[in-house]
Amino acid sequence: MTVGSVGSVGEGIRDQAPQQSLGTAAARNLATTTKSVPQMQEITSRWLLRMLPWVQVQGGTYRVNRRLSYSVGDGRVTFVQTGDRVAVIPAELGELPALRDFDDEAALAELAQRCEQREFAAGEVLATGGQAADRIFLLAHGRVEKVGEGPYGDEAVVEVLADGAYFGDQALVDREAVWQYTARAATACTVLVLTRDDVLNLADRAESLRSHLAGLAALPHQRTNKYGEAAIDLSAGHVGESVVPHTYVDYDAAPREYELSVAQTVLKVHSRVADLYNQPMNQTEQQLRLTVEALRERQEHELINNREFGLLNNCDYGQRLQPHDGVPSPDDMDELLSRRRGSKLFLAHPRAIAAFGRECNRRGLVPDSVEVAGHHVPAWRGVPIFPCNKIPVTEARTTSIICMRTGEDEQGVIGLRQSGIPDEIEPSLSVRFMGIDEQAIISYLVTAYYSAAVLVPDALGVLENVEVSRWR
Secondary structure (H helix, E strand, O other): OOHHHHHHHHHHHHHOOOOOOOOHHHHHHHOOOOOOOOOOOOOOOOHHHHHOOEEEOHHHEEEEOOEOEOOOOOOOOOEEEEOOEEEEOHHHHHHOHHHOOOOOHHHHHHHHHHOEEEEEOOOOEEEOOOOEOOEEEEEEEOOEEEEEEOOOOOEEEEEEEOOOOEEOHHHHOOOOOEOOOEEEEOOOEEEEEEEHHHHHHHHHHOHHHHHHHHHHHHHHHOOEOOOOEEOOOOOOOOOOOOOOOOOOOOEOOOOEEEEOEEEEEEEEEEHHHHHHOOOOOOHHHHHHHHHHHHHHHHHHHHHHHOOOOOHHHHOOHHHEEOOOEOEOOHHHHHHHHHOOOOOOEEEEOHHHHHHHHHHHHHOOOOOOEEEEOOEEEEEEOOEEEEEOOOOOOOOOOEEEEEEEOEOOOOOOEEEEEOOOOOOEEEOOEEEEEEEEOOOOEEEEEEEEEEEEEEOOHHHEEEEEEEEOOOOO
16 A cells, blocks of 8 residues: 555545434434325316206105107117127117017027128228118227218218218118218228128017018107107197197106115224324324225216216217217217207316317317316316226227216206215215224215216217327
8 A cells, every 4th residue: 555545544534524413314213204194196177067957866866757748769789709700689679679579589689690890991882872771880890971962062070970870770770761871981991791682581580570670660659849849739820710729738658767886895994093093184084084085986987987877888879979080079079068058067087188289279260268166177168078097998088078968957867875874974975983803993884875977868979989198
């Protein structure tokens, strides 16, 4: 070691001054920390729960009475796929107006076998307007445009159909039916085709099908309004001593009933924790607060996705729209609004809101905003667009946008609950003490009751299959 090296080491030792005060690490042993309450990433704004008008439901059941309606067969058809082969589920043929309430399983199975699978490329014509309509198309996959003639002779897209839709169903019962539009594939499509001849040939051999089709002859003679409801006879604009028509309003004999659904969990807290560790925060209260937050999140998820009463599954098929170009455009939002009066709100996944914003930017439009409960919320045509991450985004990066009218007085969408239940801490949410077991663990039953009802079909609309990952 050189002399110079020894000098350098000595200088480093002299630079380390001795500690003259208590260090921060040791000082923390005598200090009191300032703590936050337990945080939770799952908590969202839950706009649906905040904006739905809640109706008190006594007895746990809400009945929706409506005028008698003669409309039938407005559902969608479900398929099964094996490799590149697609087949319709026989019972799903009952969604067709001509086969509604037809329950001969053998006949339906044979009709399903007679459906011929066909593939169409984008731009191909499936049916031409003005020609005889002698077959029904079941759309298994893809998008089809109904093209008609505009008021000045130009081409106009009347409607866009997607997976599960069907068209041409009038051909099964009307020999004189003609196509009122041209059906053109907007994307590559897989369809099943069932001809009228196949149905009539089977009817010649199957008495059940023949009698069912014959019984449909009386249905078109029922006097209905454009919504399919039994007509109310009225007279207007008459003079003199004209005979005033007699009428009455007929009701649906089997109205739908909504039962309150339930979400529950058992919260457990050890008595030693509850007794000794309650400063500065009460452990039981914090445990309960986070449990209630999770329960409310699940409640909103069920109101969107539940198969029995969820908004996505209970939207009338006549109120479901397809975007004309995949992305959510201002044109699609306008069409969604035009399907109902007094729309109060949109619900969309945040990624769908971003996709709509990109489309507005591309067109040079700036969506307005409205203030709701102190928050500035994006809006379209003055109707707020609330974010809701409970609306699913599929693996194909598509989602849905919901538009609704709310309130009993407006014949809209309402939330259902029952306030005043035992041990209630919030409306329709209770916490019941269940006792202490032999291990000194305290149990609480946390329960929420809720549901939702759509009073008339046009109160709720959905823009389906919205693409959220397309960048232009």
